Amino acid sequence: MNSYTDYILLLSATSDRHARALADHLQREMREQKEHALGKEGYETGQWILVDFGDVIVHILQEVARDYYDLDGLWIDAKKVAKEKKSAE
Secondary structure: OOOOOOEEEEEEEOOHHHHHHHHHHHHHHHHHOOOOOOEEEOOOOOOEEEEEOOOEEEEEEEHHHHHHHOHHHHOOOOOOOOOOOOOOO
16 A cells, blocks of 8 residues: 555544544454554544554544545545455354
8 A cells, every 4th residue: 555554444433432432442353363553543532543553554533533634535546445244153
């Protein structure tokens, strides 16, 4: 993708509590895969939380922040990767 990461994920949250819950869940799931965050920013306010896993950077933004910063538009030319569907077990 670029010189500092392989993937960028943009997630939407409906509130600061929702954003923090998404960040917490993501970190728990990644720890189970033996992956740990290199850094985390914006957790306290919850408007825009960035979690850096090195090869993957995750942005969790509330709608107002997502519209204002328009990361979707900034990365419009980036290659899109389809989300894998989980199989029913």
